[in-house]
Amino acid sequence: MPKPAVLVVDDEPDLCELLSITLRRMDLDPHTASTVAAAQRMLRADRYELCLTDMQLPDGDGLELIGWIQKYAPGVPVAVITAHGNMETAVRALKLGAFDFVSKPLDLAELRKLVATAIKMSEDPNGDTELFGPRLLGTSGAMQHMREMIARMARSQAPVHIYGESGTGKELVARLIHESGPRRDGPFVPVNCGAIPNELMESELFGHKRGSFTGAVGDKKGLIQSAEGGTLLLDEIADLPLHMQVKLLRVIQERSVRPIGEQHEIGVDVRILSATHQNLSELVAKGAFREDLFYRVNVIELRVPSLRERREDIPELADAILRRLGRRMKITPPALGKDALKALDAYSFPGNVRELENILERAVTLCTDRQINASDIQLRATPMHSAADSPHSAPATTSSALEDHLEDIEREAIVKALEQSRYNKTAAAKTLGMSFRALRYRIKKLGIE
Ligand SMILES: Nc1ncnc2c1ncn2[C@@H]1O[C@H](COP(=O)(O)OP(=O)(O)OP(=O)(O)O)[C@@H](O)[C@H]1O
Ligand SMILES: [Mg+2]
CATH class of the missing domain: 1.10.8.60 (Helicase, Ruva Protein; domain 3)
Incomplete structure (x- = not known):
């Protein structure tokens, strides 16, 4: 692993030297520039994990550099060194996109903390999420409304049902409701109801006592209990089989769970959120979702708008x-x-x-x-939706999204097999475990060659 590179922009050699020593001791790789122009050149040429800039430079100022970085090297966190007591400049720097500032004379301990934060920020693949919490982006009216709703939902303890097309940010919204509310120090436990095999569902959700069934070698705490003091997100709740729906209803009504093999009910304190891209009321009408449970989880409904809206x-x-x-x-x-x-x-x-x-x-x-x-940019050819489309028209498009995805995987596997066999279709078919005819058909269908 190469050491993270840090760019120091300052025209005072002494300060550059001091900063370089400090950074090197932190196991970082310092580089210095004494002008805005030199800094820009270096930022263009190389990747830096952090840029630390002074305010007054021979050919411009730090604010200018911050603006330039936002435009041409976004993703590089930048911090400024300001003159003592100059809060006004510090605030301007923050507004322009600097993530922090230190003031002169430098307090090295403070500087180290700032540097460590910046490095952690660029190491975290999810970006700002870990340090500042996940964020709901977007300034549209719909997103502003969503943020208001999240704040309101966070204060309440009522079950909220979040619905919207796939990929709209339902899980993110649920997480934010948890993190903006009083349960934020408790766990947030998302459970994908569609991903747990039917026969394991009860044990996963409710837990079990040792010896309660073959294979239950120890006591196991269920997911519901592991959300104690926090929030449980029942994601894709429409996929919950009917017999589990009955059991879940009991949990919500009695505020307690009974692990498999356990004699007594155990009280639980969890807030229940649920999400789905399906139309729950339609499922209720069809008898695929229990009406009593529907009314329990659907106390408050929150629709996450599609991106095209x-x-x-x-x-x-x-x-x-x-x-x-x-x-x-x-x-x-x-x-x-x-x-x-x-x-x-x-x-x-x-x-x-x-x-x-x-x-x-x-x-x-x-x-x-x-x-x-x-x-x-490769876009799929899909019919244009109208803004009036209900979010529940999603299943059809979702399945085509899945198909596309599967086709991509298939295409990749076939191309790989073909390359490995030097385009010998018979050999490739063998590697793929399909007949020559089947392969020829797939090649044609997927438009390979
Ligand atoms: N408003 C937003 N701001 C920032 N990121 C967003 C926003 N909305 C969605 N995302 C991102 O989009 C991705 C999908 O979001 P999420 O998993 O919450 O969607 P979902 O509705 O639960 O999707 P699915 O139906 O596929 O489960 C995530 O990486 C999430 O961080
Ligand atoms: Mg989701």
């Missing part, structure tokens, strides 16, 4: 996603070109924010430039 948020989301990708891939992320942004703006995003993340990740990989162009 709030297109104005796309640039900000894209920007944040690119920065995160940059941090994760340890590169300066490319900027998004005008035509690329235009293409995104015209797209229907059946997979919402998650799809935007996937599109950009692919684009960053494909892009050979410092900029992502429209040609780097």
Whole structure:
């Protein structure tokens, strides 16, 4: 692992020297620049984990550099060294995008803390989430309303049902409700009800006593109990089998659980949130979801709008996603070109924010430039949704998203097998465990060659 590089921008040799020694002792790799122009050159050429800049430089000032970094090297955290007591400049720096400041004369302990925070920030693949908590981005009316709702929901203890198309941020919203409320110091336990095999469901959710069934070699605490004092998110609650729905209803009504093999009910203090991309009331009408449970979990309903209902948020989301990708891939992320942004703006995003993340990740990989162009962006051909579309039209598009995804995996596997067999289809078919005819059919269908 190379040592994280830090750029120090200051025209006083003594200060540069002091900072370099301090940084080296922190096992970092310091580089120095004495002018704004030199700093820009270096930031263009290399990847830095942190930029520490003085305010007054021979050819400009620190504020100018902060602005430049936001534009041309986003993702590089920048902190400023301000003159003693100059809060006004410090605030301006923070508004322009600096993440922190230290004032002269330098307090080295304080400086070390700042540097450590910055390095942790660029190491965390989820970006700001760990240090500042996950954030709900977007300035659209819909997102502002969502933030208000989250604050309100956080204060209440009522069960909230979050619904919306897949990839809209339901889990994120649930997490924020937890983290903005009084239970924030307790655990947040998301449970994907659709992912737990039926036969394990009861033991997973409720736990079991040792010896209560073959294979129960020890006591096991269920997921519900592990959320004690915190919040339980029942994600994809529509996938809960009917017999589990009965048991869950009891938990909510009695505020207690009974692990398998246990004689007594054990009281639990959890807040219950649930989420789904399906239409629960429709499922109730069809008899696939219990009405009594529906009324319990659906005390408050929160709809997360699709991305196409709030297109104005796309640039900000894209920007944040690119920065995160940059941090994760340890590169300066490319900027998004005008035509690329235009293409995104015209797209229907059946997979919402998650799809935007996937599109950009692919684009960053494909892009050979410092900029992502429209040609780097691969969009699926999908019919345009209208804004009036109900979020519940999602299942159809979700299944096509899944199909596309599966096709991608299949295509990749076939191409790999073909390359390995030097394009000998018979050999490739053998590796893939399919007949020659089946392979030929897939190749044609997937448009390989
Ligand atoms: N408003 C937002 N601001 C920032 N990130 C967002 C926002 N909305 C969604 N995301 C990101 O999009 C991704 C998908 O979000 P999340 O998993 O919460 O969606 P979901 O609705 O639960 O999706 P699914 O139906 O696939 O389970 C996550 O990486 C999340 O951080
Ligand atoms: Mg989810």
